[in-house]
Amino acid sequence: MHDDFTNEIDTSGQPLDLNGDGQIDASGIDTTGSGHVDTIYIDTNGDGQYDRVEHDGNLDGLTDVIGVDATGSGYVDTIYLDINGDGEFDKVEHYNFTDESFEQGVSRNSLSAYGHIGNNHNYTYLEDELAAISSDHEQINITQAGHDLDNDGQISFMEVPTNSLHIGRDPYNDNDYGIMPAQFNINSGEDGIIGNPGEDMSYWHMQTHDDTCAVVSQEYILDDLTWQHFNEDDLVNVAIEHGWYTPGGGTTMDNVGKLLEYYGLHVERGSGTIDSLESALANGHKVIVGVDANEIWSNGTDSIHDQLYSVMGIPDSDANHAVEVIGIDRSDPQHLMVILNDPGHPGGQGSMIPLELFKQSWADSGNFMVEASKYNT
Amino acid sequence: MSELESHSLSVENSFISIEKIVKDIRKTPLFRQVVPMEAVTGWPIPLRKNGRVFIILPFYGAQNKEKGKTILYPPLALITVDCITMVVVEYISTRFKNSWPDGNWETAAGYFPHEAISKMTIREYKNLKQQLMGLYDILIKCLIDGTELDAEVDAKFSEILGILMEPNLIPFYKAIRPSFFGHFLKD
Numbered sequence: 001m002h003d004d005f006t007n008e009i010d011t012s013g014q015p016l017d018l019n020g021d022g023q024i025d026a027s028g029i030d031t032t033g034s035g036h037v038d039t040i041y042i043d044t045n046g047d048g049q050y051d052r053v054e055h056d057g058n059l060d061g062l063t064d065v066i067g068v069d070a071t072g073s074g075y076v077d078t079i080y081l082d083i084n085g086d087g088e089f090d091k092v093e094h095y096n097f098t099d100e101s102f103e104q105g106v107s108r109n110s111l112s113a114y115g116h117i118g119n120n121h122n123y124t125y126l127e128d129e130l131a132a133i134s135s136d137h138e139q140i141n142i143t144q145a146g147h148d149l150d151n152d153g154q155i156s157f158m159e160v161p162t163n164s165l166h167i168g169r170d171p172y173n174d175n176d177y178g179i180m181p182a183q184f185n186i187n188s189g190e191d192g193i194i195g196n197p198g199e200d201m202s203y204w205h206m207q208t209h210d211d212t213c214a215v216v217s218q219e220y221i222l223d224d225l226t227w228q229h230f231n232e233d234d235l236v237n238v239a240i241e242h243g244w245y246t247p248g249g250g251t252t253m254d255n256v257g258k259l260l261e262y263y264g265l266h267v268e269r270g271s272g273t274i275d276s277l278e279s280a281l282a283n284g285h286k287v288i289v290g291v292d293a294n295e296i297w298s299n300g301t302d303s304i305h306d307q308l309y310s311v312m313g314i315p316d317s318d319a320n321h322a323v324e325v326i327g328i329d330r331s332d333p334q335h336l337m338v339i340l341n342d343p344g345h346p347g348g349q350g351s352m353i354p355l356e357l358f359k360q361s362w363a364d365s366g367n368f369m370v371e372a373s374k375y376n377t
Numbered sequence: 378m379s380e381l382e383s384h385s386l387s388v389e390n391s392f393i394s395i396e397k398i399v400k401d402i403r404k405t406p407l408f409r410q411v412v413p414m415e416a417v418t419g420w421p422i423p424l425r426k427n428g429r430v431f432i433i434l435p436f437y438g439a440q441n442k443e444k445g446k447t448i449l450y451p452p453l454a455l456i457t458v459d460c461i462t463m464v465v466v467e468y469i470s471t472r473f474k475n476s477w478p479d480g481n482w483e484t485a486a487g488y489f490p491h492e493a494i495s496k497m498t499i500r501e502y503k504n505l506k507q508q509l510m511g512l513y514d515i516l517i518k519c520l521i522d523g524t525e526l527d528a529e530v531d532a533k534f535s536e537i538l539g540i541l542m543e544p545n546l547i548p549f550y551k552a553i554r555p556s557f558f559g560h561f562l563k564d
Contacts, residue, residue: 210438210440210483246453247483248453249438307499315502
């Protein structure tokens with residue numbers, strides 16, 4: 001798509017002299033055959049190359065799309081879009097010609113999803129580089145990214161890099177599930193953070209089947225340690241084929257980790273302790289544990305006065321869920337927290353659980369723990 | 378009520394409690410090997426055989442995606458343990474062998490909470506469940522001792538089980554142990 005915007009000056013369209021210097025510096029095109037110019041190609045620096053394109057698809061006088069050469073690459077590499085037609089750009093797409101990666105961001109105004117797409121493992125958070133859409137429509141600075149995880153049209157949580165180091169969630173989000181959102185220093189080792197939760201969070205997605213928590217927890221780890229992208233449905237099929245997963249039932253504890261072994265990772269299963277869990281995270285290993293989902297989802301916030309129809313799950317139903325532990329936050333000695341990638345909860349990306357509650361929830365599974373690493377260490 | 382309490386206090390140490398059995402089964406190697414960790418434990422089913430008392434624990438799949446509407450699937454496994462030694466004496470995959478017509482294992486068999494309990498508070502539910510677990514302990518003690526269950530306990534057990542049991546799951550329970558549920562869950 002970007003190459004289409006890099007034509008030499010071509011007056012086959014309607015030639016335009018936008019700055020009135022007597023030189024043709026733009027060309028207007030009717031791309032839809034409506035009889036009206038809806039797209040203008042512009043040579044902003046007079047080098048004879050188009051380096052900007054503006055498009056008004058519905059001819060309402062508001063530009064819907066602008067493409068620019070944001071990096072001086074000589075090509076239009078960045079496109080800003082007005083998704084909801086309110087005259088404000090709320091989406092950016094950026095193509096990096098050097099490493100052929102593609103990234104996109106959507107502002108909170110769109111009440112839509114925000115995503116990272118990269119061609120390699122180490123893609124970065126786009127908002128750190130491109131910050132909120134400003135009034136001149138070119139300087140994008142996405143300082144906040146809204147996630148509508150439950151597709152109800154409301155932002156479930158916001159990513160707010162407060163000082164480019166922290167990830168936090170918006171206090172006015174619609175997440176009323178009671179779990180604490182991610183609020184920690186994304187840099188491993190900083191502020192008492194054990195593990196690498198900032199990066200590990202990026203592999204999270206919610207499980208799409210009822211009982212694939214263990215499969216999806218393994219998917220996070222496979223994506224992370226193998227630097228390849230795995231698909232939940234593909235993994236489900238592999239697990240069914242080998243008898244590691246039963247549709248309508250789930251995964252037995254002994255079979256948690258089998259997918260990791262199948263794809264070449266080293267796995268150890270057993271009963272863990274907080275010390276062994278911390279040690280694994282500190283060594284860069286990945287950890288899946290069995291927990292009582294209802295305890296961590298309520299995070300101690302379900303009131304005993306809440307009625308059953310208003311709460312998630314079945315009270316006192318024991319360990320029934322697999323989650324990935326991605327970090328431990330010891331920054332506040334009075335409030336030690338465990339950071340999870342929980343595939344079974346809409347707010348499970350980097351959800352934080354008080355250590356004591358986690359221990360209680362984990363104990364229900366006999367402290368079941370799977371530790372995975374690339375090599376047998 | 379005082380009589381119920383006195384029964385509860387008389388339970389000997391050899392059998393600790395049904396709650397402990399329900400909790401500890403998840404820590405056994407067999408459970409880790411054959412029962413999906415996501416499975417929910419159903420209502421225990423006591424039985425006496427050859428002078429010993431056993432507990433059948435049913436497990437079924439559940440889906441927790443929505444508040445106030447956990448989907449319950451048909452029981453997928455049964456594990457029977459000696460209630461004193463915790464030795465597992467039987468495991469049945471009900472997808473391989475069951476007492477009810479094969480159905481769609483991925484279609485909801487019932488929901489939690491069902492109508493009779495949906496407006497209970499968490500405290501009320503936990504209290505009622507706790508009360509039922511206490512009655513289980515009394516019942517099991519009677520089975521161990523070979524004594525008759527007090528009529529008041531019998532009626533109370535029947536009443537609470539009837540409230541807590543998801544009506545749509547009753548056919549499965551009755552198929553697993555007709556005599557027990559035929560007695561306590563009268564039509």
